[in-house]
Amino acid sequence: MASKHEIKAQLRKDEGKGASRRLRHADLVPAVVYGGSQAPQSIQLAHNDVALAARNEWFFSSLLDLNVDGSVQKVLLRDLQRHPVRPRVLHLDFQRIDESKPIRLKVPLHFIGQEKSPAGKLAGVLITHEINELEISCLPSKLPEYIAVDLSTLEKGDVIHLSSLVLPEGVEIPALRLGKEHDLAVVLAREARVEAEEETAAPAAAEVPATNVKGEPAKAEPAKGDAGKAKK
DSSP: OOOOOEEEEEEOOOOSHHHHHHHHHTTEEEEEEEOTTSOOEEEEEEHHHHHHHTTSTHHHHSOEEEEETTEEEEEEEEEEEEOSSSSOEEEEEEEEOOTTSOEEEEEEEEEESGGGSTTTTOTTEEEEESOSEEEEEEOGGGOOSOEEEEOTTOOTTOEEEGGGOOOOTTOBOGGGGGOGGGOOEEEEEEEHHHHHHHHHOOOOOOOOOOBOTTSSBOOOOOOHHHHHHHHO
């Protein structure tokens, strides 16, 4: 089960673009929290607190304790808007969570034991991580901060699929309910030489005779000297 993470915020009364600009100038981040039986609330957070939290995976993939003026509510971060040039957070969206209902959320994959694996010790083997995050479904109390992918026994030629992952109790992968074609590869262990050949090899273009508009072989044009003879 994931650790608890508290995020402090305050209610804000002023709304609109002008009010948001003033907040940002004061090193505050405008935000909104919505969902559940309560009305949406406009809130503000200290930019330094947000910037520090945003450096961690848990800020994006964990259940958060949002403390708004002393009132704590369980939320998920649903959107974070950044300035296109400057290292500034512009806005946040939080969603209230009903702890009695399952939620869907993408969590990161942590690959462990790769350097100890048989495949990892072979110089000619390329190990690729095909996906780095995974959408899961579970009750909020069962939400993990990440899913560990154990590669310690990975051999050359092995493929680890979604269905092979070891999930915490109460956690499911919704995509697997849709059929075998959704059982995606997570990790591949392939020969590096084969990988390079597949990327660089290109089929040689076959030479075919030129054709006319009707699809028949085109006739060669006579030389200039032969043209006069043909007219006679």
